[in-house]
Amino acid sequence: MRRNRMDARDPAPEQLLELVAALAATAASEIDCDQLAERIAPFVESLEDGRTRLCSDEARAVEQHLAVCVECREEVDALRAALRDLP
Numbered sequence: 001m002r003r004n005r006m007d008a009r010d011p012a013p014e015q016l017l018e019l020v021a022a023l024a025a026t027a028a029s030e031i032d033c034d035q036l037a038e039r040i041a042p043f044v045e046s047l048e049d050g051r052t053r054l055c056s057d058e059a060r061a062v063e064q065h066l067a068v069c070v071e072c073r074e075e076v077d078a079l080r081a082a083l084r085d086l087p
């Protein structure tokens with residue numbers, strides 16, 4: 001890695017935060033709508049009764065996708081509503 005002598009000391013906290021955020025955004029756990037569909041049922045069940053059915057990586061991947069995809073968020077909402085309507 002190239003070093004700039006002026007910046008060789010402590011990086012600014014903002015720069016570190018940006019780096020961490022960029023790494024998180026490009027994590028290998030990133031999933032698309034099809035992959036989310038496979039995890040949506042256990043994810044919603046976990047939300048409803050608080051019992052974890054996904055490993056933390058999977059749950060994070062689902063949350064990441066829901067943060068950027070309105071369609072899947074609506075899907076989750078519909079599924080949660082349906083689960084609550086069960087007798």
Ligand SMILES: [Zn+2]
Nearest residue numbers: 032033069072
């Ligand atoms: Zn989606």
